[in-house]
Amino acid sequence: MLVMGYMSGTSLDGVDVAMIETDGERIEAFGPTAIIPFTSAERTIIEQATRDALAWNGYGAVPSSFDPASDLIVRLHVEVGERVIAEAGCRPALIGFHGQTLLHRPERGLSVQIGDPRMLADALGVPVVAQMRQDDLRAGGQGAPLVPVYHAALADYLGLTRPVAFLNVGGVANLTWVGAEGTLVAFDTGPGNGLIDQVVQARGAGRYDDGGRFAAAGSVDAEILARLLAHDYFRGEGAKSLDRYDFPLDWAATCSLEDAAATLTAFTAEAVALAARMLPAPPECWIICGGGSHNPALMAALRDRLGTCRTADDIALRSDFIEAEAMAFLAARSLQGLPLTFPGTTGVAAPLTGGQLWYPVCNTK
Incomplete structure (x- = not known):
């Protein structure tokens, strides 16, 4: 079945869309694939809604x-979706729509x-699956992350040696550990690019x-980094998730832009290193995807703390579109009544x- 998926993440870069052929398994x-970037005016509208x-x-x-x-x-979503439909030469059978998280x-x-x-659905003439977090939340789960079951499917598709870990670095960073028997462990590790973006934007x-x-x-400010890592979030174990605005940035005004960016880059990497200690076994390899995979300073920090790291692009995946592909995959699973979330991924x-x-x-x- 040809399915189209969308993602517009908390980094507020734009709307990503991707098509895959899948049965949900x-x-x-x-x-x-395609992306339509937000203009400054469009981003302002979404930022206002987020602040509110x-x-x-x-x-x-x-x-x-x-x-x-x-x-x-x-x-x-309609605009960029029509673009991909035209390229495919046909309409998908189904759409997976995440929406914009506020x-x-x-x-x-x-x-x-x-x-x-x-x-x-009306604009594109295609059935749409959406609101994929809500059942999990009502059942007492975290409602996030949603992508782990797709990460497992990617590991199967590529025949990756397990255990393997996928680390998505968007506005928030989240990991998926895929064990040899298909066991899934997943949670938000902490900040991704979001805090760095906020500081850069605040300085114009x-x-x-x-x-x-x-x-x-x-240069990394060790004292500030230690304060950031003392956040209660890092004391929790098991399934957990967060909002990109859960960490304070009031201290950033006391630093140069360069030192603030260095400190926040170290914060993201150190938070992942803390998360790695909670995994059942060290992964054979870390696969880094999302916008953070394009940041050499962050990739160097991750390799220093984690060991073998490869970007999704290195192994012929489409790093910038994995989450959009995942929404397509989840829509196909939803249509068949297959699980989207698991005890090891959301705590449900x-x-x-x-x-x-x-x-x-x-x-x-």
């Missing part, structure tokens, strides 16, 4: 900024993703630390399916 083939979500925190009336941000997300509070069973699945120095040049030119009591299905009702394509 195996990957048969990879189809076309953090202030709202799930209490009281939903902020009015959610609606225009949601409409924008759907419009961009707030993640798993301890309260709350995770907010905007974007109307029915509007997307761009969108992100391009090529890791700021971090490479700076038993393997659990999820997602809701929206059929198009207004489109004759």
Whole structure:
């Protein structure tokens, strides 16, 4: 079955889309991909909705900024989706739609993703599976990470020696450990690129630390790093997840941009190293994917702390589109009632399916 998946992550880079051929258990083939970057004006709309979500925190009336941000997300998904459909020469049988996360509070069973699945289904004329976190949250799970079962499928597809670990470095970093018997252990390790991006943007120095040049030119502040690593999040064991805004950045004003970037890069790597100690066995190899895989300073820090690391691109995967592919894979699993989350990935009591299905009702394509 040809399935299209989307991801618009908390790094606010844009909307990624990818097609794969899958039955929800195996990957048969990879189809076309595309990304539509957010313009400055579009990013401002989503950032405002995110700020309002953090202030709202799930209490009281939903902020009015959610609606225009949601409409924008759907419009961009339709635009980039039509582009990939044209390249494929046919419409997919199904779409996996994650939506744009504004707030993640798993301890309260709350995770907010905007974007109307029915509007997307109607616009593209294709059934859409969305809201894939909610069943897990209602069952007491963390609702995240969602991608581990797809990481396991990638390990099968490539015949990787196990145990193997996938580390996705987006706004937040999360890992998946795939054991020899298919056992999955997964959780958010801590910050990814998000905090570095925030500091760079606050200084008017761009969108992100391009090529890791700021971090490479700076020095790690050991005292600040120790304070960051003392956060309660790192004391928890087992399945756990977080919001990219869970760590303070008030200290960054006391540092140069270069030293702040160096310290935050070290923070991301040290948090992963702490997470590695919680795994059942050391992985044979770490596969790094997401935006962080393109940052030489971060990759050097990870290799220093983890040992053998390869980027997803190194092994012929599409690093920037793995999460979009995963949404397609999860949609296919949802359609068949297969589990999306597991005790070892979200802490849910038993393997659990999820997602809701929206059929198009207004489109004759």
